[in-house]
Amino acid sequence: xxxxxxxxxxxxxxxxxxxxxxxxxxxxxxxxxxxxxxxxxxxxxxxxxxxxxxxxxxxxxxxxxxxxxxxxxxxxxxxxxxxxxxxxxxxxxxxxxxxxxxxxxxxxxxxxxxxxxxxxxxxxxxxxxxxxxxxxxxxxxxxxxxxxxxxxxxxxxxxxxxxxxxxxxxxxxxxxxxxxxxxxxxxxxxxxxxxxxxxxxxxxxxxxxxxxxxxxxxxxxxxxxxxxxxxxxxxxxxxxxxxxxxxxxxxxxxxxxxxxxxxxxxxxxxxxxxxxxxxxxxxxxxxxxxxxxxxxxxxxxxxxxxxxxxxxxxxxxxxxxxxxxxxxxxxxxxxxxxxxxxxxxxxxxxxxxxxxxxxxxxxxxxxxxxxxxxxxxxxxxxxxxxxxxxxxxxxxxxxxxxxxxxxxxxxxxxxxxxxxxxxxxxxxxxxxxxxxxxxxxxxxxxxxxxxxxxxxxxxxxxxxxxxxxxxxxxxxxxxxxxxxxxxxxxxxxxxxxxxxxxxxxxxxxxxxxxxxxxxxxxxxxxxxxxxxxxxxxxxxxxxxxxxxxxxxxxxxxxxxxxxxxxxxxxxxxxxxxxxxxxxxxxxxxxxxxxxxxxxxxx
Numbered sequence: 001x002x003x004x005x006x007x008x009x010x011x012x013x014x015x016x017x018x019x020x021x022x023x024x025x026x027x028x029x030x031x032x033x034x035x036x037x038x039x040x041x042x043x044x045x046x047x048x049x050x051x052x053x054x055x056x057x058x059x060x061x062x063x064x065x066x067x068x069x070x071x072x073x074x075x076x077x078x079x080x081x082x083x084x085x086x087x088x089x090x091x092x093x094x095x096x097x098x099x100x101x102x103x104x105x106x107x108x109x110x111x112x113x114x115x116x117x118x119x120x121x122x123x124x125x126x127x128x129x130x131x132x133x134x135x136x137x138x139x140x141x142x143x144x145x146x147x148x149x150x151x152x153x154x155x156x157x158x159x160x161x162x163x164x165x166x167x168x169x170x171x172x173x174x175x176x177x178x179x180x181x182x183x184x185x186x187x188x189x190x191x192x193x194x195x196x197x198x199x200x201x202x203x204x205x206x207x208x209x210x211x212x213x214x215x216x217x218x219x220x221x222x223x224x225x226x227x228x229x230x231x232x233x234x235x236x237x238x239x240x241x242x243x244x245x246x247x248x249x250x251x252x253x254x255x256x257x258x259x260x261x262x263x264x265x266x267x268x269x270x271x272x273x274x275x276x277x278x279x280x281x282x283x284x285x286x287x288x289x290x291x292x293x294x295x296x297x298x299x300x301x302x303x304x305x306x307x308x309x310x311x312x313x314x315x316x317x318x319x320x321x322x323x324x325x326x327x328x329x330x331x332x333x334x335x336x337x338x339x340x341x342x343x344x345x346x347x348x349x350x351x352x353x354x355x356x357x358x359x360x361x362x363x364x365x366x367x368x369x370x371x372x373x374x375x376x377x378x379x380x381x382x383x384x385x386x387x388x389x390x391x392x393x394x395x396x397x398x399x400x401x402x403x404x405x406x407x408x409x410x411x412x413x414x415x416x417x418x419x420x421x422x423x424x425x426x427x428x429x430x431x432x433x434x435x436x437x438x439x440x441x442x443x444x445x446x447x448x449x450x451x452x453x454x455x456x457x458x459x460x461x462x463x464x465x466x467x468x469x470x471x472x473x474x475x476x477x478x479x480x481x482x483x484x485x486x487x488x489x490x491x492x493x494x495x496x497x498x499x500x501x502x503x504x505x506x507x508x509x510x511x512x513x514x515x516x517x518x519x520x521x522x523x524x525x526x527x528x529x530x531x532x533x534x535x536x537x538x539x540x541x542x543x544x545x546x547x548x549x550x551x552x553x554x555x556x557x558x559x560x561x562x563x564x565x566x567x568x569x570x571x572x573x574x575x576x577x578x579x580x581x582x583x584x585x586x587x588x589x590x591x592x593x594x595x596x597x598x599x600x601x602x
């Protein structure tokens with residue numbers, strides 16, 4: 001008869017009883033490195049402070065109606081001899097709490113009464129170390145081998161700011177995007193917060209009482225449900241079940257767990273190294289987004305909320321190690337098309353890649369990734385891919401205003417077709433006519449043909465004539481590209497303090513009685529609020545001129561426009577005497593033809 005206890009057991013603990021077990025807690029090397037940043041630390045500290053306030057009165061006595069704080073579930077695998085628990089879920093919280101415990105332990109040294117100091121040390125010391133006084137130091141909690149030396153030597157064994165400063169001098173940390181740096185920051189954060197609550201101005205009795213309240217709160221009132229399993233496979237199964245909706249963890253964490261579950265134990269350290277390498281490569285980018293865009297680029301369409309299920313289904317029919325190898329091998333190219341790290345591309349490619357950021361079109365990434373993987377050895381071909389993708393996204397999404405879902409679908413279809421082109425020479429004429437148009441993409445020329453099919457020049461001009469936006473950065477990008485095409489004066493600068501978007505017909509005409517005549521021919525028209533955001537009603541202006549024109553009448557603006565070094569303001573000053581809806585339509589029609597020469601496939 002199968003009994004649940006043969007597979008796992010669950011116990012409720014507070015922090016004191018959890019760490020008082022005759023157990024060493026281990027974070028294995030293949031687990032996620034310490035990842036908590038200021039936001040998570042602040043959240044924990046706010047929870048901690050609330051429990052202190054709700055549990056103790058002004059005299060530092062426990063309130064009769066106090067309630068504990070549930071700190072979540074941890075999942076561990078028991079070693080065969082029962083002396084070690086390998087943590088599968090909960091390492092971020094336990095690592096952070098262990099740092100807080102050590103910070104509180106150090107504060108005990110400020111208490112002059114040796115008996116009172118010894119009382120606090122007696123509570124905290126067994127939670128930080130397994131060894132007894134006079135014995136060689138043995139940790140209660142061990143991190144993975146890449147960061148445990150720092151955790152032990154800097155946080156656990158050092159006891160003053162001076163000692164830690166000397167340690168950093170001898171062992172510089174370097175990058176601020178590492179787990180070691182985040183450990184250091186967590187320790188510094190808690191030292192700072194504790195000192196704010198326990199300043200030097202406190203008398204000894206108050207210091208002792210407040211510190212004791214802090215110690216009792218974290219050790220006795222923070223509750224944890226501990227699940228202990230006998231086998232790691234059971235741990236991974238439970239972990240995935242607990243987190244299958246992404247609670248507390250990102251989808252990338254759950255996917256990583258799924259990968260570990262599917263490879264032999266001996267391969268897990270290699271998997272961990274590759275996973276950490278991917279994280280380091282893409283730096284601050286969202287790892288879940290990379291996995292999703294890689295999937296869309298290579299395997300099939302996937303919504304963000306369905307990513308875990310899609311990857312799991314794929315792994316049911318494909319080798320997990322090979323899938324990770326693909327993520328690993330393409331991470332560099334993902335970073336490069338996102339302009340992460342040192343400049344890799346030439347100026348022309350870099351400028352076009354930067355255009356995606358101005359347009360805020362991250363859904364282009366699957367096609368850019370495919371292009372980088374296939375054409376990275378040929379800068380001319382890769383520039384064509386980047387340009388075609390930028391033009392397509394601008395025409396299809398920004399100007400024609402198709403939906404994000406439509407853009408994702410088309411980008412994905414093109415990406416996968418270009419990665420795995422059909423051999424059209426083997427198809428009969430009838431077969432060729434019957435296949436979807438995107439299946440005919442076999443190279444860059446056929447890719448551009450398909451893009452032009454979806455975003456014809458006629459449709460682009462028609463949509464551009466009606467284009468409007470309330471987003472200044474987008475308007476600036478469009479006008480900036482148009483101005484650069486002309487290059488007949490001051491070179492337009494990146495959007496910033498030096499140059500601004502000017503709405504010719506102002507967003508808010510003056511309501512002063514003496515100025516109600518200004519823009520009187522249009523200001524009360526119900527279409528005013530639509531036309532004011534048309535791209536034909538906007539120009540880029542130098543900041544000093546922009547401040548002068550403000551929301552003044554058009555006749556005043558004309559004189560000021562003439563002082564601009566940019567092309568469009570001077571054109572308007574020279575050619576216009578009146579500004580209304582028809583003026584905007586006429587100007588935007590001309591701009592559409594100019595736009596056609598900029599956002600074109602080649």
